């Protein structure tokens with residue numbers, strides 16, 4: 001049985017005060033959440049400590065949004081896996097398209113980050129997905145295959161989550177049709193050595209489309225950006241039917 005993982009990715013949103021206000025609104029809804037669903041919040045680095053403290057004893061797991069491949073060193077502005085572990089982080093988003101697009105992440109550095117995360121016992125959420133241009137050019141399948149091939153070299157597929165995030169669907173309200181997301185995720189699964197890796201869909205997931213997305217047989221969860229910022233809406237997503 002594959003694990004269901006619903007993760008919020010707050011990106012560069014929420015101060016510490018705002019993160020605590022979110023928790024107050026969100027946590028009460030979790031009494032309705034079926035126990036087999038893993039709920040994760042991937043928050044800015046500055047929110048990790050306080051979130052960790054105030055999520056203690058709840059079923060929500062803490063996630064970060066990036067990690068460096070060295071344990072320590074002269075890497076100004078970077079954060080290492082031991083630093084994340086110390087503040088209670090369990091998951092880390094790696095290779096998000098915003099990192100690839102705006103911060104020069106390559107498949108090679110994504111692979112290094114994945115290895116570092118796993119070697120310290122963190123569970124990476126690896127993001128893959130095509131741009132609009134690549135989709136229109138019929139390159140979706142080849143692009144994703146190449147990303148997987150390069151990103152997953154020497155990666156343990158028993159401690160891994162993958163998120164299929166078509167770039168054109170991120171933050172646009174233009175969700176990938178659920179059946180199409182299911183098809184691409186099936187394709188991703190067919191390329192894995194462990195078919196039980198949880199594979200999420202991400203890209204304009206909202207309270208009004210989560211039920212249809214989660215009804216697809218290949219989809220094991222969601223990576224949610226904008227809609228994870230608001231407690232009621234994210235609770236509706238976590239408590240999908």
Ligand SMILES: O=C[C@H](O)COP(=O)(O)O
Nearest residue numbers: 009170171203204225226
């Ligand atoms: O990591 C989350 C994704 O980039 C999706 O963002 P979004 O739900 O705002 O489209």
